[in-house]
Amino acid sequence: MNQNFGKSFGRSGRNSAGKDRTVARPHQQDHAASEAMAHPGLAARVAAAAIISDVVQGGHMLDERFASEAAPSRLSGLDERDRGLTRSIATVALRRLGTIRLALSQLVEKGLPRNCGPLEWLLISASAQILFLDVPDHAAVDLAVRAARLDAKSAPFANLVNGVLRNLIRRRDEFLDQSDPLEDDTPHWLSARWRRIYGEDCAQAIAAAHRDEPTLDLTVKADPALWAEKLGGQVLATGSVRLQTHTPIRDLEGYDEGSWWVQDAAAALPARLLEARPGQRVLDLCAAPGGKTAQLALTGASVTALDRSAERLKVLSANLARLHLEATIAVCDAASFKAEPFDAILVDAPCSATGTARRSPDVLWTKKPGDISALAAIQTRILDRALSLLKPGGVLVYCTCSLEPEEGEAQIGALLRRNPDVAREKIDPIALGLPLEASTPDGDLRLLPYFLPNDDARQRGLDGFFIARLKRVN
Numbered sequence: 001m002n003q004n005f006g007k008s009f010g011r012s013g014r015n016s017a018g019k020d021r022t023v024a025r026p027h028q029q030d031h032a033a034s035e036a037m038a039h040p041g042l043a044a045r046v047a048a049a050a051i052i053s054d055v056v057q058g059g060h061m062l063d064e065r066f067a068s069e070a071a072p073s074r075l076s077g078l079d080e081r082d083r084g085l086t087r088s089i090a091t092v093a094l095r096r097l098g099t100i101r102l103a104l105s106q107l108v109e110k111g112l113p114r115n116c117g118p119l120e121w122l123l124i125s126a127s128a129q130i131l132f133l134d135v136p137d138h139a140a141v142d143l144a145v146r147a148a149r150l151d152a153k154s155a156p157f158a159n160l161v162n163g164v165l166r167n168l169i170r171r172r173d174e175f176l177d178q179s180d181p182l183e184d185d186t187p188h189w190l191s192a193r194w195r196r197i198y199g200e201d202c203a204q205a206i207a208a209a210h211r212d213e214p215t216l217d218l219t220v221k222a223d224p225a226l227w228a229e230k231l232g233g234q235v236l237a238t239g240s241v242r243l244q245t246h247t248p249i250r251d252l253e254g255y256d257e258g259s260w261w262v263q264d265a266a267a268a269l270p271a272r273l274l275e276a277r278p279g280q281r282v283l284d285l286c287a288a289p290g291g292k293t294a295q296l297a298l299t300g301a302s303v304t305a306l307d308r309s310a311e312r313l314k315v316l317s318a319n320l321a322r323l324h325l326e327a328t329i330a331v332c333d334a335a336s337f338k339a340e341p342f343d344a345i346l347v348d349a350p351c352s353a354t355g356t357a358r359r360s361p362d363v364l365w366t367k368k369p370g371d372i373s374a375l376a377a378i379q380t381r382i383l384d385r386a387l388s389l390l391k392p393g394g395v396l397v398y399c400t401c402s403l404e405p406e407e408g409e410a411q412i413g414a415l416l417r418r419n420p421d422v423a424r425e426k427i428d429p430i431a432l433g434l435p436l437e438a439s440t441p442d443g444d445l446r447l448l449p450y451f452l453p454n455d456d457a458r459q460r461g462l463d464g465f466f467i468a469r470l471k472r473v474n
């Protein structure tokens, strides 16, 4: 990948968000506000550029930027439609960041001038609209030029924005044809890693799957076929209901009554594998926001849902309340939690989340190589504590939404070597509606984002996951 464009603009300067941002004076703020009023969609473009910068330069998570309490300044004044548009632009810009940067590097061969404010991010945001979104070209260009004029540092380069984007439109097909998912839209350290671990073809397939828009999957309390019919979806072999809709979730039938919840098809499998039963004491050690807790509570087991984050547990509580399900909630570090032993324990450990890049393309640009070993060390501590809380004969399911073996296969291999009284229980992928290739040589599950193929890109794929089922022998 030609990284000239990125390099010229300080491509990966993490934790420096806002460093180069011009602080608007009151009269500039007034001007910006009146411009935004006069030009529908302008505020969304400005917000999208700022959020892309927050993620790529600042290392912030995309979801966090859209949590209203986290970034009021980015989204203030935007109505729901504009927030949706901002999110679409930022998401596709991050999903195809490498392709966009490669195109821009060829269009601005000398790189951008220094000290040009948000110019790079405005260009990236506009390019995402031109290359990948159903936005009229003239609107993408016009609003990018207007957005550049709103900032004192980027204003002198408004004509450059116009010229670059017009050339992008002219050469659009060329840039799209030359773009390669693994070479361009995957950071080099990850593409090298996946090639080494999975081989060339598989690494290519993973990167290609990351280009698909994620599906909308639901876990239903009962009768998936009925809900698939009601909502116009289909029941997957894994049991989830997959929808093709852009209707806001809250407006879908069954939301208010709590008949279902949103959960990726892969994420729905670990809790099922615990096979919890009424009357059992079950612990969900890293529980928030609670998709798996809801599944466990639905079995009739007595569930304790623990998480280190009080904020995220508030979301879990709200989700359980909507679903009319109950769990005992505890704010605690899982590595130091003490309690009477449990019959079954789910460890959905914090991880690099590289399996969720379809849904959260920011993970590709915010994670760095050292994160994997740091997270693996946390997972080991949590797993060791979990085992100490498991009754003899009890079952523990461990999972991570990561593609990295250090957070999956290697983690469980090391645990079994440390604990001779723990045995692996092999998982049958076919019984779960998965392909045979989902099974690792040891009998765990390794789910890759290109599984569940479908000619329709809106219907295929699932999150990358590792899942193992262990038993403490009596």
Ligand SMILES: C[S@@+](CC[C@H](N)C(=O)[O-])C[C@H]1O[C@@H](n2cnc3c(N)ncnc32)[C@H](O)[C@@H]1O
Binding pocket: 267, 285, 286, 287, 288, 289, 290, 291, 292, 293, 306, 307, 308, 309, 312, 332, 333, 334, 335, 348, 349, 350, 351, 382
């Ligand atoms: C993968 S998410 C869990 C998703 C959840 N199981 C679900 O299905 O909705 C990992 C969770 O681990 C929590 N976490 C991270 N470190 C933790 C720790 N040391 N102890 C407990 N929870 C932790 C995070 O706050 C986060 O909510």
